[in-house]
Amino acid sequence: xxxxxxxxxxxxxxxxxxxxxxxxxxxxxxxxxxxxxxxxxxxxxxxxxxxxxxxxxxxxxxxxxxxxxxxxxxxxxxxxxxxxxxxxxxxxxxxxxxxxxxxxxxxxxxxxxx
Amino acid sequence: xxxxxxxxxxxxxxxxxxxxxxxxxxxxxxxxxxxxxxxxxxxxxxxxxxxxxxxxxxxxxxxxxxxxxxxxxxxxxxxxxxxxxxxxxxxxxxxxxxxxxxxxxxxxxxxxx
Numbered sequence: 343x344x345x346x347x348x349x350x351x352x353x354x355x356x357x358x359x360x361x362x363x364x365x366x367x368x369x370x371x372x373x374x375x376x377x378x379x380x381x382x383x384x385x386x387x388x389x390x391x392x393x394x395x396x397x398x399x400x401x402x403x404x405x406x407x408x409x410x411x412x413x414x415x416x417x418x419x420x421x422x423x424x425x426x427x428x429x430x431x432x433x434x435x436x437x438x439x440x441x442x443x444x445x446x447x448x449x450x451x452x453x454x455x456x
Numbered sequence: 457x458x459x460x461x462x463x464x465x466x467x468x469x470x471x472x473x474x475x476x477x478x479x480x481x482x483x484x485x486x487x488x489x490x491x492x493x494x495x496x497x498x499x500x501x502x503x504x505x506x507x508x509x510x511x512x513x514x515x516x517x518x519x520x521x522x523x524x525x526x527x528x529x530x531x532x533x534x535x536x537x538x539x540x541x542x543x544x545x546x547x548x549x550x551x552x553x554x555x556x557x558x559x560x561x562x563x564x565x566x567x568x569x
Contacts, residue, residue, distance in 0.1 A: 346498075377557045385544060387560035433499070435557070442487050442506065442550060444558055446499040 344369045346436050348447035355424045356455050362409075363419045363450050365434030371395075373439040376410070378419045381449075382430040390432070393417065421452075429454045459483045462547050462561035469537065470569055477532040477564045479547030486551060488530040489558065490522060493544040505530060537568045 345368045355361035367376070378390040393401045393410050400408050405425075409418045421428055434447040460481045469475050481488065490502040504512035505524040519541075521533040530547055544565050548558035 375557075379557070379560075385546075385563045385565075387546065387548070387558075389557045389559075392557060437557070442504060443501060443512065444489075444548075445501075448498045 344371075344436050344438070344445050346434050346445050346447040348432075348434055348450050350450045351448070352451045352453070354453040354455060355421070357424055357426060359424055360420060360422045361424055361452065363421075363432050363434075363452070365417045365419070365447055367415050367417065367434070367436050367447075369415070369436065369438075371438055375437045375439065376408075376417045377435040377437070377444070378406070378408070378417075379433045379435060379446075380428075380430045381433065382427075387433070391419065424454050426454050426456060428452065460547060460549055460559050460561040462545075462564055464564060465562065466565045466567075468567045468569060469534065471537060471539075473537075474533070474535040476534065477545055477547075477566075479530040479532075479561055481528055481530075481547075481549040481559070483549060483559060484551075485549035485559070486527055487549060488524060488527070489548045489550075490530065490532055491546040491548065493546055493563070499546070503532075534566075537566075539568050542566055542568045 347366045374395045376393045380388045380390050391403045405422045407420045431449045433449045436445045463478045488505045492500045502516045503522045508524050519536050523531040544563045546563045547561045550558045
């Protein structure tokens with residue numbers, strides 16, 4: 343069974359600084375998708391970034407980028423120029439290519455200090 | 457407009473009550489999901505529906521009864537709940553068998569008293 347682990351329950355960053363959230367996963371599949379979701383106090387889970395495992399190039403979306411290390415089964419999220427609106431719970435998630443189920447990690451609560 | 461709408465936003469019910477949670481998506485997706493989110497726990501997948509057919513039931517107690525009348529609507533019928541069932545219940549939809557993630561609703565915060 344696939345598992346997703348986020349070892350940092352809480353992180354904090356100063357506004358305008360950079361922070362990296364860690365995620366590791368376990369799978370025997372060679373092709374799959376990885377995601378980072380953000381859940382602000384409004385409770386809405388918002389897709390931040392998506393990575394296809396067969397692509398070596400790391401995905402980027404504006405201030406958000408990932409460091410995807412397939413051999414190490416690591417998928418970290420880097421937030422540059424942190425803003426107050428980035429404060430939220432961040433979830434790493436895994437999905438098999440052939441399936442529909444999303445498996446989530448435990449989440450990392452990010453605080454952004456002014 | 458999020459594309460996935462959940463009602464009600466908050467619900468307080470007694471252990472002997474019967475209530476229903478509703479989820480509606482306007483994205484043309486063919487898969488819908490119920491997740492339970494409790495404090496300090498990972499999201500727990502409860503049910504999966506593909507093209508209106510239930511394809512996963514992850515050992516959910518029978519006091520939770522899902523219903524999917526069409527690809528756009530999903531219900532979770534609740535009866536004889538326990539206090540430990542208090543949680544945020546999230547609905548999501550996706551286009552099955554693609555690499556895209558889910559679109560989530562804002563959830564129903566359920567409190568069982």
